[in-house]
Amino acid sequence: MDSSVARERALDAAEELFYGRGVQAVGMDDVRSASGVSLKRLYQLFPAKERLVEAYLERRDTRWREQLAAYVEERHGARERILAVYDWLGRWFDEPGFRGCAWINAYGELGAMSTPVAERVRAHKRAFREYLDSLAAEAGLPAAVGGQLFLLAEGAMVTAGITGSAKPANEAREAARLLVRAA
Amino acid sequence: MDSSVARERALDAAEELFYGRGVQAVGMDDVRSASGVSLKRLYQLFPAKERLVEAYLERRDTRWREQLAAYVEERHGARERILAVYDWLGRWFDEPGFRGCAWINAYGELGAMSTPVAERVRAHKRAFREYLDSLAAEAGLPAAVGGQLFLLAEGAMVTAGITGSAKPANEAREAARLLVRAA
DNA sequence: CCCTGTGGAGAACGCACGTTCTCCGCCTGC
DNA sequence: GCAGGCGGAGAACGTGCGTTCTCCACAGGG
Structure with a gap:
């Protein structure tokens, strides 16, 4: 199996497990059996569990923001786009398996113990915040509205x-x- | 040492440790050394760690809501009282050692694995929500505002x-x- | 002075899990 | 066909921790 394929499979499994059960409730062995990627390979790709957690948060971050932006861009009108954000959230909340915000949950779980994880959560929230700021600015709203x-x-x-x-x-x-x- | 005194000391230590570091990062032995209550006594009072966590969340819940209500009641005028909630939050956020909402953090950490904890978090949020509803009602605002x-x-x-x-x-x-x- | 029970200190136990190691089959280049 | 190394399966190791157990000091009643 190609190395990049193994990486994707590992991340797919890690995302589903970490998000669904919480990071600490999932062992590397769970990731292994869910992904079919051997432990040896897992540790070659991610030298420690924390790295896998970081990669999970990072990949999910880009996907999450891309999907949100894609949904919002379909709407016309700056104010409509702002409201579209909440429509998109509503769809997300209704998806089966929704268990809250992955970053807020990860922060509650690991924020106090892992600075890399805390930093990734902050980066994600900062990016989301800046995105809302940009939508507000396009609508000509005061900066505080973002x-x-x-x-x-x-x-x-x-x-x-x-x-x-x-x-x-x-x-x-x-x-x-x-x-x-x-x- | 009286049993109720031991219970309070254990809860004091548990609260500081659980809130400050996260529940899973704190061992029963940490609670023991921080509280001075022996392990034997701890397990008599709280037959499992999960019970201690529940007691921690419950005691903090009543205190948190009492302090909020006391602060809000000092203000006159229904709308002033609503805004006082956010003033109180601001003071809380500025306290040294503030690490976010204990219930949100606990939910991120344990919500997926422990239904008793998840239920206590929901109960706390429900009570807070109802409190805001009551403030909004006193101000004669539509129900949706709460x-x-x-x-x-x-x-x-x-x-x-x-x-x-x-x-x-x-x-x-x-x-x-x-x-x-x-x- | 002994017997009993209460409570503390901390060792012990069992298990889970992060990480590493061993063994072995298989593929590739000669 | 064979040498060498890559990768998989899973055992092994070390540690941390929830929980229980052992041992002992001591207080109070006969």
């Missing part, structure tokens, strides 16, 4: 994760609509 | 925890002010 939209999105993610409901996306969307209108 | 205020507060907590800044409290307060005015 931060408010961000807080609504974060609150929706964490609440949807804990309650298992997609409703927070609608609540956040409605709040965003009012904020954009009022600003 | 949920929006809740999402802002959750977003602020999680963002303050990850970034280590108290600024999200101000951003959330400003957003809440606009939402209350617009509603």
Whole structure:
């Protein structure tokens, strides 16, 4: 098996397991049996579990933001695009297996013990925040609005994760609509 | 040492350690040496670590909500009280050792593996949500506003925890002010 | 003075898991 | 056909930790 193929398979398995059960509840052996990549190979590709966790967060980060951006770009109108963010969140929340925000969960689990992981979580949130800032700027809204939209999105993610409901996306969307209108 | 004293000391130590480092990073032996309560006693009081975690979350829940309510009750005017919630959050975020919301962190860490812990997190968030609902009702605001205020507060907590800044409290307060005015 | 029970200190046990090692089959180049 | 090395399976190792057990000091009642 090609090395890059093994890497993808390992990351596929790691993502599903880490996200679904939490990082600490998943052993390297679980990743091995779910991916079919031998332990030896796993440790060649990722010299420690922490590296695998970082790679998981990084790959998921780019995919997550790409999918969000692709969904948003389909909408026309700067304000419509802002609201599209919450529509996309609502779809995400409704997906089977949704268990909250992978980065918030990872931060709760490892943020205190692993600075690399904490740093990746911060980088992801910073990027998302900047994306919302850019959407707000395109809509000609004051700079402060980006931060408010961000807080609504974060609150929706964490609440949807804990309650298992997609409703927070609608609540956040409605709040965003009012904020954009009022600003 | 009296049994109830031992229980309090154990919970004091557990709270500081669990909150500061995460639950899984703290061993029962750490709780023992930090509290001065022997392992035997610890296991008499809390037959398993999970019970200690539950007790930690429960005691912190009542204290957290009492302190919030006490702070809010000092303000006059229904809308002022709503904004006081975010002022209180800002003070909390600025406290030394602040590491985000204990329940969100615990959910990220244990939510997938421990239903009792997940249930306590849900109960805490439900109670906080209902508290905001009651504040919104007293201000004569539409029922939907409570949920929006809740999402802002959750977003602020999680963002303050990850970034280590108290600024999200101000951003959330400003957003809440606009939402209350617009509603 | 002994017997009993309570509680503390810390060793011991069992298990899970991150990481490494051993063994062996198989493929490739001669 | 064969030497050498690459890779897989899984055992082995070390450690950490939840939980229990052992041993002992000591207080109180006969």
